[in-house]
Amino acid sequence: MNLNASATLTDTTTSSSRPLAGQTVTFAVGDDTIRHDTADSHGMASRSGLRRVP
Structure with missing residues (x-):
């Protein structure tokens, strides 16, 4: 079965x-890296609309 789903990933680094x-x-x-990002001036990193389809 293939799933076509999206997600919003958020992190606050403090x-x-x-x-x-x-x-x-x-x-x-x-174990699968989806994305690397850099925290902004508020320590927040966020990505939306990411898809992982096997």
């Missing part, structure tokens, strides 16, 4: 409750 801007965030499903 240390001592302060945002860590510029940090690399890796979004993964199991």
Whole structure:
């Protein structure tokens, strides 16, 4: 069965409750890396509409 689904992935990177801007965030499903992103000035990284179709 093939699934055609999309998702929004979000991460907030902090240390001592302060945002860590510029940090690399890796979004993964199991052992499969889906996307790398860089946290913005608020420590947030987000991607939407990502698809993984086997």
